[in-house]
Amino acid sequence: ANLTENQLRKRVRFVSEALVSLGLLSVTAGDDQSNIEIHHPMQKDYALSILKEMEFMGEYSQEETVQSWHEAYAEAYLAKKVECDRNGVPDILKGYSLKHLVSHMLKGKMWSKVVVLLKDERFLRDRFDFMGLEEGTRAHVNDCRRFQQFMNNTENVTLTTLSIYRKMG
Numbered sequence: 001a002n003l004t005e006n007q008l009r010k011r012v013r014f015v016s017e018a019l020v021s022l023g024l025l026s027v028t029a030g031d032d033q034s035n036i037e038i039h040h041p042m043q044k045d046y047a048l049s050i051l052k053e054m055e056f057m058g059e060y061s062q063e064e065t066v067q068s069w070h071e072a073y074a075e076a077y078l079a080k081k082v083e084c085d086r087n088g089v090p091d092i093l094k095g096y097s098l099k100h101l102v103s104h105m106l107k108g109k110m111w112s113k114v115v116v117l118l119k120d121e122r123f124l125r126d127r128f129d130f131m132g133l134e135e136g137t138r139a140h141v142n143d144c145r146r147f148q149q150f151m152n153n154t155e156n157v158t159l160t161t162l163s164i165y166r167k168m169g
Helices: 005-021 040-053 062-087 094-107 111-119 121-131 133-153 159-168
Strands: 025-029 034-038
Touching: 005 062, 062 094, 094 111, 094 121, 094 133, 111 121, 111 133, 121 133
Parallel strands: none
Antiparallel strands: 025 034
16 A cells, blocks of 8 residues: 555554554653664564454565565654754654664665665764764674675666666675
């Protein structure tokens, strides 16, 4: 189903609130940064069992369902980030996203957007500021390596993405 950005954000928020209620997602507020702890294995297993029980997955495989979750998180975060930047509102998911956004995008098969993000100087600078130079560099290099592995191992890569990847070096 094609959802508007607003519908997608609402669904992500409702799912997140449900997961917090079940203890599968923890949110703690610090001085100037909120922290989110996601209990991924439990969350994935529980969500998939509920989807099967309620017959929500339809013709989609488990892999396609998980892929769409990663894509939904990344799309919702990127849209919210633009909104936060435009309105001067603090980005409460910044720390988590600086560490894990590329991973979500790779698992969501968002190849073209991964290329753009990995080349984004602001993203890299924010990563260094948040994680420190050494850890930020390590995270960025690891993300680039994982992206390269996905490109080498994926048959679904479009010619456009492949050409962007080649230009990226």
